[in-house]
Amino acid sequence: MQLTLEFGGGLELLCNSVKIHNVNVEPQDIELQGGTKKLIMKDLLTWIRGNLIKERPEMFMKGxxxxxxxxxxxxxxxxxxxxxxxxxxxxxxxxxxxxxxHGG
Amino acid sequence: MEEEGDAKPKKAGPRQCCVCNQRRAALKRPKTLEQICRECFYRVFEEEIHQVIVENQLFKPGERIAIGASGGKDSTVLAYVLSELNRRNNYGLDLFLLSVDEGITGYRDDSLETVKRNEIQYGLPLKVVSYKDLYGWTMDEMVKMIGLKNNCTFCGVFRRQALDRGAALLKVDKLATGHNADDIAETVLLNILRGDIARLSRCTAITTGEDGPIPRCKPFKYTYEKEIVMYAYFKRLDYFSTECIYSPNAYRGFAREFIKDLERIRPRAILDIIKSGEDFRISTSTKMPEQGTCERCGYISSQKWCKACVLLEGLNRGLPKLGIGRSRGLNQENSKDVKKGNGARSIESKQCGSLDF
Incomplete structure (x- = not known):
């Protein structure tokens, strides 16, 4: 699944200072939701943490x-x-x- | 009615704006929990700020107003919204951007570029005052000498005074800052956590320093940070968002995170903390610092010398600990009439003074 992910307000610093990422996230890579393959935000966050966040993941996620x-x-x-x-x-x-x- | 309470829709079809009932809702307002479309959001966001300005009589026609501009989200949105409201509602204000150049390479030099773009985008004249010019030291030079322990104290004390100096140079009547509801709730909590009753009693005031030369006001006092950021995002406003390279500031960070956690569970918490701060009554037996002027530079001070002069004296004499913590400071050395309780309290430094009111 083609998705465009954009990080702003300082979060881009956690992914090599790149703001916009065009990514391909396959639903089957994640997990089956009630028998049908689909991608929900929960899965996407896990994918982002594993694939895009290069440093200080705690600045992006909590739990x-x-x-x-x-x-x-x-x-x-x-x-x-x-x-x-x-x-x-x-x-x-x-x-x-x-x-x-960040900042004010 | 396609709304189903707070049942979690998988991807509910386009929900409609609860104001216009026509367009697709774009955000949930933390203050009211309403779902609202972009256009209606712009209108209510600006209208609420207008109401705050009118009800609290923040400005008078013909006044010259400086907007404290850091290049960050809050001051950028403030500059944009104030110039819009000024035009639309005929406030009759002369607006200026006022920035402080702390001299932090890789942070303030970049954010100042944003402010310079804002100057052109919004057509507001910009004045920059620098620590180097005012005090003879850049923040980079101070950090080389004092290290990373109390640097936020120095920076905060100097920034507060630098804004006043800049405002005086611009001959403005008032200084408007971008402090938002989240910032103020955070400051209320911090002042409670520090037992700083003097600051607790004034940190929720929408206008402060009316007895001093340049009063300050906070038009975003009731504006949620979420809405400020959403507004900036939807309007594609140009702001700078990098953490200061010198600010660990853990104590404030925890308070901030706590407020954000509360907001997630109950968004009203932010306004309720502000309300609690406003409604505190200080017992009459509490000793409050008396406001005077600094014997050296004439700036407002509850001590013989103002905090900036004490810190600067320490820097220039190579004693950067002067004025930090509870150690013996200049004010104690020089004056015998400082009341013990007050001296200790106001000398106890406050971190990262951008929120220091």
Whole structure:
């Protein structure tokens, strides 16, 4: 599944200072959800932690979700409106992570 | 009604904005839990700030206002929104950007570039004052001498005064800063954790220093950080977001994280902490520092010398510990009339003073 991931507000520093990543994440690489192959945000976060975050993962995640203070948008929509970790991702979705914790 | 309480939809079809009932909602407001579309969000966000400005009479027509601009998200959004509101509502204000160059290579030099772009983008004149010019030391030079232990104390004390000096040079009537609701809630907690009653009692005031030469106000006092960042993101505002290379500041970091954890469980917590701060009553038996002026530079001070002069004297004499912690400081050496309790309290330094009010 082709996805565009964008890191901002300082989070890009955790992935070699690259803001935009075009990635291919295969749902079957992760796990089967109720028999059908699909990718949810929870899986994507695990994938990101394993594949994109090069340093200080604790700045990005806390437990199995993003660290409080990190905003997430799926196709420019606040993930709090789409079910957060349970948000289902689709082909060509754009997922943006912005830290609110840096600077002022 | 396609809304199903807070049942977790897999990917619920496009939810509609609860204000216009037409467009697709783009975010959930932490303050009200409303789901709202971008256009309605812009409107309510700006309108609420306008209401805060009007209800608290933050500005008067014809005033010259400096916006403390770091290039970060809060001050960038503040500069943008204030210039919009000034135009739209005919505030009649002369707005300026005021930046402090601490002299931190790889941090402030980059963020100042952002402020310089903001100067052009928003058409607001910019004034930069530097530690080097004001004090003879850049932050880089200070850190070489004092190390990474108390550097945030130095920086905070000098920044606060530098902003006042810059504001005086610009001949402004007031200084507006980008402190948001999350920052203020955090500061309330920190002041409780430090037992700093004097600061606790004034840190929630929307305008401070009205008795001094340049009052300061916080138009974002009730504005959530989440909304500021969302606003900047949706409007593609140009801001700088890198942590200062010298700021470990663990104590404030924990408080910040605690507030964010609370917000996740109950977003109202932030406004409630501010309310608690506002409604505190200080017992009359609590000793409060008396405000005077520094004998050396004339700046407001509750001591014989202001904190900046004490720290600067330490730097120049090669005694950087002067004025840090509870060790003997200049004020104790020089004046016998300093009350013991007060002396110790105000000499106890506060970390990273960008939030120090």
């Amino acid at each position: 199995d979700t993003v660290r409080p203070g990190v905003l997430v948008l799926v196709n420019d929509c606040d993930w709090e409106l789409s079910g957060q970790l349970n948000t289902t991702l689709e082909e060509k979705d754009v997922v943006v992570f912005i830290s609110t914790l």
